[in-house]
Amino acid sequence: MSLSTLFELPAPDLSAWRAGNTGVEGVWHFEADAPGRHVMISALVHGNEVCGAWALKGLLEAGVRPQRGKLTLAFCNLEAFDTFDAADHDASRFVDEDLNRQWLPDRIEAGGTRERRRAAALQPYVTQADWLLDLHSMHEPSAPLTLTGIQPRNLVLAQAMRSPEHVVIDAGHKDGVRMRDFGRFGAPDADAQSDALALLVECGFHGDPASRTVAQDQCARFLRSAGTLGDDAIAQQLPGWLQPDAPRQWALDVTGPVVARGEDFRFAQPFTGLEVIERAGTVIGWNEGEPVVTPYDDCVLVMPSTRQAKPGVTVVRYARRRPL
Secondary structure, eight states, X not given: OOOOOSOOSOOOOOTTTSSOSSSSTTEEEEEOSSXXXXXXXXXXXXXXXXXXXXXXXXXXXXXXXXXXXXXXXXXXXXXXXXXXXXXXXXXXXXXXSOGGGBOSHHHHHHOOSHHHHHHHXXXXXXXXXXXXXXXXXXXXXXXXXXXXXXXXXXXXXXXXHTOOSEEEEOOOBTTBBOGGGSGGGGSOTTSTTTTOEEEEEEEEETTOHHHHHHHHHHHHHHHHHHTSSOHHHHHHHSTTOOOOOOSOOEEEEEEEEEEOSSSOEEESSOOOSOOEEOSTTXXXXXETTEEEEOSSTTEEXXXXXXXXXXXXXXXXXXXXXXXX
């Protein structure tokens, strides 16, 4: 993985695939004759996170169809993607507000922004899906991460997929609900509707070409784990997509976020994520001038970034690491 922050991954041409086949722009749906799970893969929840769009485009170009069950592919925030400029890619993250914070029924029903209207259009597909893979990328160069939420059933799926190496167990963000936590995806394991599984994968830095490779690998692993495609179909239709398994996997149990009080948040070092801070009380930055210190020994920093710093936005999360 490159540590460059240059945007080296070009935006894909989606013109041939933009219409979809469902009547909802950017949404494709296919059904097999044989019964099976309804799985959904989503990309471009943020308009500057193009690796997942490359992966979905690749699935469509390869003519992938489910051997069992149903398959939905969704290019989510196309309006934001339309404004993409590699020289100022953060500006195309969203149009009005972050689409991945709008997944509450009250927000969706209230409408009023383009992201909430788009969430309303996507909601039926998210609601119907049994399994969801939501493909994202990161503000800073860092190793790929799978985010499972706090439901143990999702950790089981992350382990079954055997990649990437680091699996983040977190409760989401204070400023809204993610798609991967919407409805029955967010239900506790004890709930009668807890059969739905969802993973969010951060595939690496937005502009790193390696993020596209990770997104493709995760799609192949997900479709295989769901029983949507068999090994032979993956080998024939998606040659080279499966990468080697991670040599091991670590769980990162998030214990809490650091939330920006304003735009003046500074880190003490150029952290890129997964740093293990040995001693509790170590200053890692300043939040509107107040020191921010690690709460315990061997504290792992998860996805530190100040690129979107403003009141209420998470700039880093603390986690404890354990082997899986």
